[in-house]
Amino acid sequence: MNILPSLQPILADLTARFDARIAAIAAPRANEVYFQARMELVPGFCAQLYKKWNGRLVSLFADDARAQDGAFHLYYVFALDAAHGFFILRVPVSAAQPQFTSLTNALPAVNWQEREIQDMFGLKLEGHPNPRRCALHDDWPEVYPLRKDFGLHTVLPPFTGERHKFREVEGEGVFQVPVGPVHAGIIEPGHFLFSVAGEPVLYLQIRLFYTHKGTEKLFENMPVTHGVRLAESISGDSSFAHATAFCHAVERLASVEAPPRGRALRTVCLELERVYNHIADIGAMATDVAFVVANAHAMRLKERVLRLNDQLTGNRLLRGMAALGGVRSDWDAAQIEAIRRFVVELRPEFDSLVSMIRESSSTRDRLETTGILKSETAHDLGVVGIAGRASGIDRDLRRDFPHAAYDGLSFTVPVYREGDVLRRMQVRIDEVQAALTIIQQVVATLPGGPTRVAVPTLPANQVALGYVEGWRGEIFHWIRTDETGRLARCKIKDPSLQNWPALSEAILGNIIPDFPVVNKSFNLSYSGTDR
Amino acid sequence: MFEILRKSLATGIVTTNYPLVPAEMSSQGRGRPEIDFANWRDARPAAAACPTGALACEDGGGTRAVKLDLGKCTFCGLCAEADPAIRMTNVRELATRCKADLVTTVTYELSPSRAQEKLLDPQPSNVKPQPPSLDAIGAELKARVNEVLGRSLHIREVDAGSCNGCELEIVGLNSPVYDVERFGIHFVASPRHADMLLVTGPVTRNMEMALRKTYDATPAPRLVVAVGACGCSGGIFGQNYASLGGVDKVIPVDVYIPGCPPNPYALLHGILLALGRLRL
Numbered sequence: 099m100n101i102l103p104s105l106q107p108i109l110a111d112l113t114a115r116f117d118a119r120i121a122a123i124a125a126p127r128a129n130e131v132y133f134q135a136r137m138e139l140v141p142g143f144c145a146q147l148y149k150k151w152n153g154r155l156v157s158l159f160a161d162d163a164r165a166q167d168g169a170f171h172l173y174y175v176f177a178l179d180a181a182h183g184f185f186i187l188r189v190p191v192s193a194a195q196p197q198f199t200s201l202t203n204a205l206p207a208v209n210w211q212e213r214e215i216q217d218m219f220g221l222k223l224e225g226h227p228n229p230r231r232c233a234l235h236d237d238w239p240e241v242y243p244l245r246k247d248f249g250l251h252t253v254l255p256p257f258t259g260e261r262h263k264f265r266e267v268e269g270e271g272v273f274q275v276p277v278g279p280v281h282a283g284i285i286e287p288g289h290f291l292f293s294v295a296g297e298p299v300l301y302l303q304i305r306l307f308y309t310h311k312g313t314e315k316l317f318e319n320m321p322v323t324h325g326v327r328l329a330e331s332i333s334g335d336s337s338f339a340h341a342t343a344f345c346h347a348v349e350r351l352a353s354v355e356a357p358p359r360g361r362a363l364r365t366v367c368l369e370l371e372r373v374y375n376h377i378a379d380i381g382a383m384a385t386d387v388a389f390v391v392a393n394a395h396a397m398r399l400k401e402r403v404l405r406l407n408d409q410l411t412g413n414r415l416l417r418g419m420a421a422l423g424g425v426r427s428d429w430d431a432a433q434i435e436a437i438r439r440f441v442v443e444l445r446p447e448f449d450s451l452v453s454m455i456r457e458s459s460s461t462r463d464r465l466e467t468t469g470i471l472k473s474e475t476a477h478d479l480g481v482v483g484i485a486g487r488a489s490g491i492d493r494d495l496r497r498d499f500p501h502a503a504y505d506g507l508s509f510t511v512p513v514y515r516e517g518d519v520l521r522r523m524q525v526r527i528d529e530v531q532a533a534l535t536i537i538q539q540v541v542a543t544l545p546g547g548p549t550r551v552a553v554p555t556l557p558a559n560q561v562a563l564g565y566v567e568g569w570r571g572e573i574f575h576w577i578r579t580d581e582t583g584r585l586a587r588c589k590i591k592d593p594s595l596q597n598w599p600a601l602s603e604a605i606l607g608n609i610i611p612d613f614p615v616v617n618k619s620f621n622l623s624y625s626g627t628d629r
Numbered sequence: 630m631f632e633i634l635r636k637s638l639a640t641g642i643v644t645t646n647y648p649l650v651p652a653e654m655s656s657q658g659r660g661r662p663e664i665d666f667a668n669w670r671d672a673r674p675a676a677a678a679c680p681t682g683a684l685a686c687e688d689g690g691g692t693r694a695v696k697l698d699l700g701k702c703t704f705c706g707l708c709a710e711a712d713p714a715i716r717m718t719n720v721r722e723l724a725t726r727c728k729a730d731l732v733t734t735v736t737y738e739l740s741p742s743r744a745q746e747k748l749l750d751p752q753p754s755n756v757k758p759q760p761p762s763l764d765a766i767g768a769e770l771k772a773r774v775n776e777v778l779g780r781s782l783h784i785r786e787v788d789a790g791s792c793n794g795c796e797l798e799i800v801g802l803n804s805p806v807y808d809v810e811r812f813g814i815h816f817v818a819s820p821r822h823a824d825m826l827l828v829t830g831p832v833t834r835n836m837e838m839a840l841r842k843t844y845d846a847t848p849a850p851r852l853v854v855a856v857g858a859c860g861c862s863g864g865i866f867g868q869n870y871a872s873l874g875g876v877d878k879v880i881p882v883d884v885y886i887p888g889c890p891p892n893p894y895a896l897l898h899g900i901l902l903a904l905g906r907l908r909l
Binding site: 235238241243248249250251252253254256257279280282283284285286287307308309310311312313315316320323324327328331332333334335337378391394395397398400401404405408409410411412413414415417418433450454457623624625628 | 632633636637640643654655657658659678680681703704705706707717785786787788789790791792793794795796797798799800801803804805806816818819820830831833834835836837838839843859864865866868869870871872889890892
């Protein structure tokens with residue numbers, strides 16, 4: 099097998115340790131190696147990669163392969179950041195005995211993902227500490243939407259609103275505060291149930307999937323070119339990152355690579371997405387501690403980025419720009435000049451906004467030591483992205499798994515250990531500054547040539563993993579084609595799904611009035627989670 | 630403190646004067662597609678390129694009916710890429726009171742090779758740039774709303790399953806650049822304080838009841854504005870096991886604002902249209 103030299107020792111170790119019990123089945127890409135094993139081997143395989151090779155499980159999902167293989171397949175995707183590769187373990191689950199063993203007790207990071215598999219595929223979880231429904235709400239009939247025998251357009255009985263049984267929290271003076279799904283602000287729907295004693299929060303239960311739109315199923319029912327547009331609607335604020343992750347997966351499956359100029363333009367768009375979201379979040383966090391003037395400036399700056407996006411791509415959220423094989427349109431000299439001018443003008447404006455916030459001691463007082471996510475907790479929950487980097491997790495796909503044009507760029511990945519709201523804001527501040535430098539570097543060395551290559555008809559029965567470091571954190575799209583080369587499965591992993599449980603931990607002991615700012619400091623996507 | 634004031638003064642006024650002055654739209658921005666109906670020979674490639682079915686055609690008995698539904702359109706421009714008869718304009722203020730106004734239907738007579746030979750309806754209803762005159766219902770609505778609300782409007786935003794793209798732009802209405810408060814319009818925290826619901830998303834099965842309850846909690850007279858391709862029609866999600874396919878599948882809608890997402894100008898246009906505060 100042709101794999102990265104850095105992965106060889108790990109492969110040799112696994113082969114020596116597990117011998118005939120694992121089969122290395124394929125390495126379709128040098129950094130993407132597939133194994134097959136039986137369910138019993140999963141905990142051992144997982145432990146070996148975690149303990150010896152500092153690996154981590156970044157995605158766990160199922161696939162209905164009964165038509166081809168007579169079984170469901172579970173896929174455990176491990177990232178080996180230091181070795182820059184992915185090991186993917188495929189485990190067949192018999193259709194006659196649709197059940198699988200939970201890893202949640204040892205690996206809390208997979209809690210929601212396992213429950214989602216149970217809901218969407220009807221594979222029963224064994225040994226899960228909390229096997230209640232997660233993705234499908236309580237009133238859903240016994241249907242398994244991601245099974246192949248469930249039609250996209252199945253008409254379900256109308257919603258009746260069965261009451262979800264939240265866990266009871268009891269004690270003298272303890273009461274519960276329910277919030278949502280329709281929130282007070284202009285944000286997405288979700289339900290939060292706070293258990294409080296006085297003001298401090300004792301326990302927070304989060305109930306999501308209100309915006310479940312059947313997105314993964316929809317991918318299986320549309321041509322791959324339309325899939326790019328659907329990927330743009332997975333999470334509106336990450337339109338370009340999600341669409342690019344999808345394109346990346348398709349390109350890897352088709353063994354084509356976007357041309358240098360296409361990769362450069364992708365990088366600029368990804369960084370513009372990062373800049374506008376980070377600026378908006380910095381402003382919103384200021385608002386949540388009543389520093390509204392800072393937010394007014396932040397929104398003014400964000401609007402400038404959105405207008406630049408419009409000028410560059412025809413859409414303020416960069417929609418329509420992502421394309422299979424590169425990006426859809428090239429930029430002319432005037433547009434490139436607009437980017438240059440934008441960077442030069444934004445930098446002092448942004449620095450002035452940052453110093454305004456930094457010099458406000460009352461703001462700092464509200465942000466520092468608020469909503470602490472401990473480093474150990476972040477590791478246990480597999481927290482990724484901004485939230486991870488603010489809690490000592492030094493990971494960034496742009497550096498560890500270079501995609502787009504990140505390979506040749508110099509930038510630093512900010513990491514802090516304290517894990518409070520202030521550090522999550524600081525990571526954003528550092529990343530905006532780095533993003534402006536990245537954009538400048540890319541524009542200064544913009545290669546010529548086409549912005550996209552043709553992607554041929556997809557080969558049949560292939561799989562591929564695409565990835566992008568979005569502004570929020572790592573995004574994975576895994577796809578499989580069927581015997582005619584159409585999409586048979588598209589698994590979307592938004593960083594939010596991984597990070598939501600961390601919010602429940604970070605809020606403990608904080609007062610309810612600080613919840614908005616703690617929540618905003620994570621700013622997780624509901625739609626990206628619910629899909 | 631002084632530094633904050635100095636910065637505010639130095640920044641000056643950044644608020645747009647819209648709608649007194651026209652919206653500043655980038656020339657690159659994609660808005661309403663314009664179709665050269667008279668010279669169109671084959672709608673099929675463009676319809677096949679459309680990811681949401683906003684552009685669709687159907688052949689039958691020697692004729693072809695072509696339908697363009699701006700309520701479904703995400704303004705991605707793929708149809709224009711596939712077909713030189715289509716051009717993307719940058720017109721984005723497309724809100725209407727009547728859903729039918731978003732739809733243009735034309736019929737062609739087909740040649741034996743299935744080319745579009747003759748435009749049977751030479752004056753497709755929406756080929757001309759909008760504005761339909763205020764109809765009786767609109768006038769009545771305007772009178773009623775003005776009577777009850779005066780010049781103040783309280784809006785409760787409801788995300789009924791959107792991707793958060795529409796929310797991102799709606800939040801922008803509160804920015805100093807668009808400053809919706811200059812119209813006496815406020816976003817409020819509860820439907821009980823609201824005169825208008827601004828609803829986004831295709832309405833997921835899991836949000837249907839929450840949307841109904843929010844509507845019921847809003848005192849009459851109330852206005853409902855469906856925002857974005859998803860709110861108008863289900864957008865790219867359409868109707869499926871988890872998505873109901875648009876706000877009007879659940880509650881009555883007064884104004885539809887197309888876009889994916891509609892930008893703040895388009896949103897302002899739609900909200901003011903609902904209030905009858907735009908001269909049409």
